[in-house]
Amino acid sequence: MNLRDLALEEATLKALADKVSDRLKAVRVELQQGLDTAEKETGTRQIAAALPDGTPVATLSLTDPKPEAKVTDSDAFMAWVMRTFPGEIERRFVTEVRPAFVEKLLAEMTAANVARVVDKESGELHDVPGVEIKATRSRNHSLRFKPTGKDAIAAAWTSGALQLPGVTGPAQVEGGGA
Numbered sequence: 001m002n003l004r005d006l007a008l009e010e011a012t013l014k015a016l017a018d019k020v021s022d023r024l025k026a027v028r029v030e031l032q033q034g035l036d037t038a039e040k041e042t043g044t045r046q047i048a049a050a051l052p053d054g055t056p057v058a059t060l061s062l063t064d065p066k067p068e069a070k071v072t073d074s075d076a077f078m079a080w081v082m083r084t085f086p087g088e089i090e091r092r093f094v095t096e097v098r099p100a101f102v103e104k105l106l107a108e109m110t111a112a113n114v115a116r117v118v119d120k121e122s123g124e125l126h127d128v129p130g131v132e133i134k135a136t137r138s139r140n141h142s143l144r145f146k147p148t149g150k151d152a153i154a155a156a157w158t159s160g161a162l163q164l165p166g167v168t169g170p171a172q173v174e175g176g177g178a
Helices: 003-042 074-084 099-112 149-159
Strands: 046-050 056-063 067-071 089-091 095-097 116-118 125-127 131-135 140-145
Touching (some): 003 140, 067 099, 095 099
Antiparallel strands (some): 116 125
């Protein structure tokens, strides 16, 4: 292949990749909305993807983000630690809670699923200001291909048996379908 052919192939592949990427983003949003609605109406949390001939190629399932403790108001959190655990404060030009202590507390609160900790020395239960338990990402869904799913999809698309709305299909290939 000469340099001009390679340049055209790269430009073409990049243009197609961008078009497919844009369509994928739009379809993921639409599918997520559909899965959320299906779960509310029927309890359905997953759907199989199959080629037009019925060959299963993937399974798409709802995923639920796991909530975890996050400092949401660092000033309130800092003031509480300064009052309650002053030995965990490092003083420099800036006052901050020791990162290892923050990590330890957040892990405890995540495990308990509540913004509270127990002072192990006094046994006192503390509500921790400036910390919330919340999902770290929005709800989503996962896609798991069957072992031969990707190859089956590529073959169906190349032969013309699989159409992709919103994406231009392949040109007719010698001996192939439309």
